[in-house]
Amino acid sequence: MLRRARRFLEFPFLPEVVAILTAFLLGLLVLFFTGYPPLRAFSALFRGAFGSRNAFGQTLTQATPILFTSLSFLLSFRAGIFNIGIEGQLLMGAFVAALLGTMIRSLPLPLHLPLALLGGGLGGALWALIPALIKTYLGAHEVITTMMMSYIASYLTSYFVNYPFKAPGWVAQTNPVQPTALLPRILPPTQLSLAFPLALVFSVLVFYFLFRTYLGFQVRAVGLNPEVAENRGISVASRQILAFLLSGFVAGIGGAGEVLGVHGKFVDGFSPGYGWDGIAVSLVGRLHPLGCILASLLFGMLRAGGMTMARVTKVPLDLSLIIQALVILLIAAPRLIRIFILRKRGL
Amino acid sequence: MAFALQVRGLTKSFPGVLANDHIDLDVEEGEIHGILGENGAGKSVLMSVIYGLYRPDEGKILVRGQEVAIGSPSQAIRCGIGMVHQNLTLVPQLRVFENIILGQEPRRGIFLERQKARRRIEELLHQTGLSIDLNARVRDLPIGLQQRVEILKMLYRGASILIFDEPTTVLTPQEVDQLITYLLALKKQGKTIIFISHKLREVFALCDRVTVLRRGKKVGTCAIKEATPESLAEMMVGRRVLFELPRGRKPAEEVVFSVEGVSTLPEKGKALREVSFRVHRYEILGIAGVEGNGQTELAETIVGLRRVRQGKLVLNGEDITYLSVKERIKRGLAHIPEDRHRRGAILDFTVMENLMLGFEDEPPLRRGLLTLHFPTLQEFASSLIREFEIATPGGDTLVRTLSGGNQQKVVLARELSHPVSVLLACQPTRGLDVAATEYLHRKLLELKNQGKAVVLISADLDEIRALSDRVLVLYEGRIIGELSPESDEYQFGLLMGGKSLAS
Numbered sequence: 001m002l003r004r005a006r007r008f009l010e011f012p013f014l015p016e017v018v019a020i021l022t023a024f025l026l027g028l029l030v031l032f033f034t035g036y037p038p039l040r041a042f043s044a045l046f047r048g049a050f051g052s053r054n055a056f057g058q059t060l061t062q063a064t065p066i067l068f069t070s071l072s073f074l075l076s077f078r079a080g081i082f083n084i085g086i087e088g089q090l091l092m093g094a095f096v097a098a099l100l101g102t103m104i105r106s107l108p109l110p111l112h113l114p115l116a117l118l119g120g121g122l123g124g125a126l127w128a129l130i131p132a133l134i135k136t137y138l139g140a141h142e143v144i145t146t147m148m149m150s151y152i153a154s155y156l157t158s159y160f161v162n163y164p165f166k167a168p169g170w171v172a173q174t175n176p177v178q179p180t181a182l183l184p185r186i187l188p189p190t191q192l193s194l195a196f197p198l199a200l201v202f203s204v205l206v207f208y209f210l211f212r213t214y215l216g217f218q219v220r221a222v223g224l225n226p227e228v229a230e231n232r233g234i235s236v237a238s239r240q241i242l243a244f245l246l247s248g249f250v251a252g253i254g255g256a257g258e259v260l261g262v263h264g265k266f267v268d269g270f271s272p273g274y275g276w277d278g279i280a281v282s283l284v285g286r287l288h289p290l291g292c293i294l295a296s297l298l299f300g301m302l303r304a305g306g307m308t309m310a311r312v313t314k315v316p317l318d319l320s321l322i323i324q325a326l327v328i329l330l331i332a333a334p335r336l337i338r339i340f341i342l343r344k345r346g347l
Numbered sequence: 348m349a350f351a352l353q354v355r356g357l358t359k360s361f362p363g364v365l366a367n368d369h370i371d372l373d374v375e376e377g378e379i380h381g382i383l384g385e386n387g388a389g390k391s392v393l394m395s396v397i398y399g400l401y402r403p404d405e406g407k408i409l410v411r412g413q414e415v416a417i418g419s420p421s422q423a424i425r426c427g428i429g430m431v432h433q434n435l436t437l438v439p440q441l442r443v444f445e446n447i448i449l450g451q452e453p454r455r456g457i458f459l460e461r462q463k464a465r466r467r468i469e470e471l472l473h474q475t476g477l478s479i480d481l482n483a484r485v486r487d488l489p490i491g492l493q494q495r496v497e498i499l500k501m502l503y504r505g506a507s508i509l510i511f512d513e514p515t516t517v518l519t520p521q522e523v524d525q526l527i528t529y530l531l532a533l534k535k536q537g538k539t540i541i542f543i544s545h546k547l548r549e550v551f552a553l554c555d556r557v558t559v560l561r562r563g564k565k566v567g568t569c570a571i572k573e574a575t576p577e578s579l580a581e582m583m584v585g586r587r588v589l590f591e592l593p594r595g596r597k598p599a600e601e602v603v604f605s606v607e608g609v610s611t612l613p614e615k616g617k618a619l620r621e622v623s624f625r626v627h628r629y630e631i632l633g634i635a636g637v638e639g640n641g642q643t644e645l646a647e648t649i650v651g652l653r654r655v656r657q658g659k660l661v662l663n664g665e666d667i668t669y670l671s672v673k674e675r676i677k678r679g680l681a682h683i684p685e686d687r688h689r690r691g692a693i694l695d696f697t698v699m700e701n702l703m704l705g706f707e708d709e710p711p712l713r714r715g716l717l718t719l720h721f722p723t724l725q726e727f728a729s730s731l732i733r734e735f736e737i738a739t740p741g742g743d744t745l746v747r748t749l750s751g752g753n754q755q756k757v758v759l760a761r762e763l764s765h766p767v768s769v770l771l772a773c774q775p776t777r778g779l780d781v782a783a784t785e786y787l788h789r790k791l792l793e794l795k796n797q798g799k800a801v802v803l804i805s806a807d808l809d810e811i812r813a814l815s816d817r818v819l820v821l822y823e824g825r826i827i828g829e830l831s832p833e834s835d836e837y838q839f840g841l842l843m844g845g846k847s848l849a850s
Binding site for chain 2: 213233
């Protein structure tokens with residue numbers, strides 16, 4: 001396991017570093033040509049990301065959900081599945097966690113919190129199981145089905161918090177989660193909760209699963225070459241279903257972490273697209289659990305810093321989105337294209 | 348003596364590899380000159396430099412005594428050099444004559460002069476004695492005829508020095524014979540031919556002189572009259588090579604594996620029709636046939652990837668027709684798949700990961716519920732690497748970076764690392780060089796002499812005849828006949844072409 005980690009780190013990070021610097025440089029140019037003070041904006045961005053204890057807490061808070069979703073994408077991708085419905089699995093997980101958190105009363109924290117988290121994970125897994133079964137038994141491609149399932153999840157949860165489960169008041173949200181189901185905050189006054197260390201634990205678990213267990217080995221074999229796997233008696237369909245379930249589970253935990261750690265309830269539209277970000281973060285992180293940690297920190301920093309920048313300098317949050325987009329364009333897109341070309345050639 | 352093509356001190360290196368090291372080559376006007384060498388000896392690189400696909404680092408090329416700088420294939424064609432590649436470069440949707448003129452169309456203004464083009468090609472056909480239907484679409488032609496189109500394409504462009512890069516690897520024995528016939532006819536018309544191969548039989552049938560390369564260096568040139576297969580093989584490999592491996596003991600009575608009246612549905616491929624055979628202990632059973640006659644489907648059926656509609660498979664007296672792939676492996680069925688890149692090994696897995704594939708879910712490789720036991724794995728991998736002489740820096744090297752022969756050794760090592768009753772070997776030496784082929788053949792015979800049964804499916808008739816105790820011929824999904832390996836090539840040819848011997 002250490003050997004794997006070392007091999008990953010030995011790899012020169014040069015392409016990533018160059019791409020990130022280029023993205024920032026282009027961001028500077030954009031600011032310059034749109035008439036904002038580039039340096040002031042950038043210093044606000046960095047201050048917002050690392051400038052203080054609170055800023056740093058904010059960065060980690062923002063990194064948490066996308067670390068979960070990037071791990072989720074990674075799990076599916078390693079099995080050769082393109083699960084792009086992570087957003088939906090995250091929403092379903094979040095909603096189930098919110099329900100379990102609000103409806104169950106008088107359960108002690110050591111039972112209530114794990115139950116709510118687990119419920120979130122299972123909610124996500126169940127939502128992923130549907131496209132998995134459709135793929136296995138009907139042959140429909142997961143890119144279509146997972147995306148459609150995502151929209152269903154988005155509108156369904158929105159309906160739930162607008163009508164049957166709506167809390168009294170103007171806002172479309174559920175009642176607050178019982179205190180016994182809340183993830184403890186670890187860096188007050190920021191929103192950083194135990195969800196972040198939990199995400200780190202999941203990174204290690206995903207790593208362990210993929211590289212140290214026989215099931216993970218089979219999942220990777222299926223992802224790299226299903227024909228060889230089949231020839232060696234590994235059931236491609238069952239391993240892909242497993243990967244789908246795990247992917248959905250991790251996405252669901254990510255959603256539960258937001259509800260139980262940050263918002264304390266399910267707020268309609270709380271996710272700005274964490275599920276979609278996960279795909280890009282995963283690719284920037286070289287489709288490796290350790291890379292996902294670093295990449296999600298980068299994206300978390302851009303988000304947290306961007307918000308401070310918008311508040312302090314009137315430079316809209318969009319700038320940090322532009323930089324994110326450039327990073328994706330420079331690192332993730334070429335990587336994805338290469339993977340697809342190789343796959344098409346059957347190698 | 349007039350030389351059509353001369354190469355002096357040609358050197359070409361790629362990062363980490365010296366592909367051609369100061370090579371001299373003299374090709375006489377009007378001869379057929381063979382270039383022999385193992386895979387990776389630098390034959391293709393040398394030809395690619397001559398054809399202008401690579402630029403040499405050093406050295407020069409002379410065409411008929413004139414030094415030429417060839418920077419691209421079109422310049423090579425202008426010098427009268429044409430090349431037929433291993434993978435043909437035709438447009439399948441176009442007709443034969445359209446393919447021939449493609450890129451050199453006679454034009455009047457923006458219009459194509461089809462009639463003129465046709466007349467010129469017909470003249471060419473008349474001159475060379477080749478025949479082909481000019482209106483056929485290339486995709487409808489068998490590969491042998493497609494190759495003929497490629498040759499016509501070069502002649503149409505006025506090539507007088509023709510390079511053939513391993514042209515016979517894709518052909519049936521009959522097609523090879525035809526190719527040899529018209530190459531000799533082309534020679535008679537004064538063309539100079541350079542023929543690249545690692546098959547000695549063809550070189551002896553065709554060439555006047557041969558140049559042998561080994562690891563990027565020229566070993567020597569000799570007239571074919573003065574050479575023997577043994578001497579050339581020794582030049583290629585660098586040590587003595589045994590062609591006639593002793594076949595070992597006669598098959599026993601005891602049946603290990605049998606296929607009894609098996610038929611399958613034609614899903615994604617050919618249907619098998621009532622295929623039956625038995626393999627005994629101490630026996631190699633060869634299955635010959637032109638590719639695409641059900642070999643892949645037969646292999647998939649035996650391995651357990653294809654549903655049997657009728658009939659049964661019996662291994663060591665047990666009906667395995669409805670057992671899973673995994674269960675069959677456990678009962679001693681080993682399998683070398685026909686396409687090692689697509690079905691044999693996972694290129695982006697390490698040597699160790701490929702070796703453990705299929706054994707990972709059971710002790711001793713698995714410890715506890717889910718966890719792989721790395722010390723055992725490493726021990727397992729390194730002992731196999733040693734036993735099968737796999738040339739790799741270590742167990743954690745990616746299989747992608749190994750040579751074809753070593754990739755195949757990884758597959759073989761994995762399949763033989765557990766108790767085996769019957770080995771199904773599909774095209775086991777395709778694309779391998781002489782040394783690796785010899786190694787694999789030895790291993791198959793070794794297995795047989797240990798009392799195992801081997802089913803050898805191969806399109807290489809020489810291989811089948813050299814190793815098998817009995818040979819079945821597969822045609823259109825049926826076993827059309829049985830021959831002894833000593834039967835002559837003509838009989839094999841008839842059966843492989845679908846004509847039964849009785850008529």
